[in-house]
Amino acid sequence: MNQAGPYRMNNISVIWTGDPAATGENSQDEIVLNKISLELNQGEWLVLVGRNGSGKSTLAKAVAGLIPVTGGTVEPGWTSGERMRMVLQNPDTQLIGETVYEDICFGLENIAADPEKMPDIARHVLSLVGMKNRMHDMCEQLSGGQKQLTAVAGALAVGASVLLLDEVTSMLDASSRQAVTEALHHLHRRGTTVVWITQWMDELALADRVIALDQAEIVFEGTAQDFFYSQDNGSGFTPCEKLGYQPPYSVQVMRELQKLEPRMLDFRPVSLEEWMEVMKEHGPQS
Numbered sequence: 001m002n003q004a005g006p007y008r009m010n011n012i013s014v015i016w017t018g019d020p021a022a023t024g025e026n027s028q029d030e031i032v033l034n035k036i037s038l039e040l041n042q043g044e045w046l047v048l049v050g051r052n053g054s055g056k057s058t059l060a061k062a063v064a065g066l067i068p069v070t071g072g073t074v075e076p077g078w079t080s081g082e083r084m085r086m087v088l089q090n091p092d093t094q095l096i097g098e099t100v101y102e103d104i105c106f107g108l109e110n111i112a113a114d115p116e117k118m119p120d121i122a123r124h125v126l127s128l129v130g131m132k133n134r135m136h137d138m139c140e141q142l143s144g145g146q147k148q149l150t151a152v153a154g155a156l157a158v159g160a161s162v163l164l165l166d167e168v169t170s171m172l173d174a175s176s177r178q179a180v181t182e183a184l185h186h187l188h189r190r191g192t193t194v195v196w197i198t199q200w201m202d203e204l205a206l207a208d209r210v211i212a213l214d215q216a217e218i219v220f221e222g223t224a225q226d227f228f229y230s231q232d233n234g235s236g237f238t239p240c241e242k243l244g245y246q247p248p249y250s251v252q253v254m255r256e257l258q259k260l261e262p263r264m265l266d267f268r269p270v271s272l273e274e275w276m277e278v279m280k281e282h283g284p285q286s
């Protein structure tokens with residue numbers, strides 16, 4: 001096996017088994033992931049998107065090895081020997097320690113780290129997420145965003161190089177959302193591989209690659225630009241529209257412009273940086 005190759009899932013399924021004691025539809029087995037094939041490359045930012053119940057969390061848990069899969073094969077590739085950690089949606093349910101430091105140490109104790117090294121490790125990982133001044137704060141007094149960053153720091157402390165972030169900004173206010181996103185962006189630039197689950201279309205701007213799930217299957221794989229702009233020849237809908245999402249404002253504006261100005265069809269901006277490129281060519285001074 002090529003250890004340097006991508007992490008690969010080939011045709012894996014996850015089936016929740018119905019309770020034999022239950023009656024009616026609750027007793028049915030449910031196929032939550034249906035023959036999914038997926039690759040994860042080292043250092044990429046992969047976004048998983050899809051409606052409630054489409055299987056995003058289950059897929060992330062399967063990648064992290066937290067739940068068993070049925071059928072198919074998994075090739076660890078470059079992830080062999082690497083640690084993967086999930087961070088979940090609710091900031092109030094994932095911290096165990098009374099203080100930020102204690103929380104980081106809890107994870108370190110679980111991997112039998114040298115107690116003398118713990119303060120340095122904690123300081124280092126907290127500085128990576130912009131929390132070094134919060135080391136001895138009580139967890140219950142942190143904001144939602146600071147709790148999420150503490151959870152991320154805890155994952156880094158145990159050496160995780162792959163972070164699976166399951167709607168981690170969905171319960172945060174705008175400024176905490178930005179703080180968490182920027183911290184993750186910083187970690188990604190330093191080499192952390194990110195699997196980012198979201199239902200916020202704006203967050204697709206960060207993606208190297210987007211995978212959309214619907215009813216247990218992958219229904220789209222490609223760039224954010226393709227997700228928002230490529231139109232199916234038959235239906236005329238984009239993958240985003242087919243899933244029932246409204247594209248971000250940046251995309252809505254460009255699509256309206258494209259109706260007025262066909263030359264704008266050459267541009268498919270999603271992020272602010274991509275819009276700046278458009279403005280360089282077609283802005284007021286051009």
Ligand SMILES: Nc1ncnc2c1ncn2[C@@H]1O[C@H](COP(=O)(O)OP(=O)(O)OP(=O)(O)O)[C@@H](O)[C@H]1O
Pocket residue numbers: 016030032050051052053054055056057058059
């Ligand atoms: N432990 C479980 N036991 C039984 N069924 C489960 C379990 N976890 C998830 N499911 C079911 O699997 C399906 C997919 O759930 P999953 O949480 O993966 O979806 P999701 O796309 O992450 O949804 P959301 O956006 O609401 O978090 C749902 O129908 C859910 O009810």
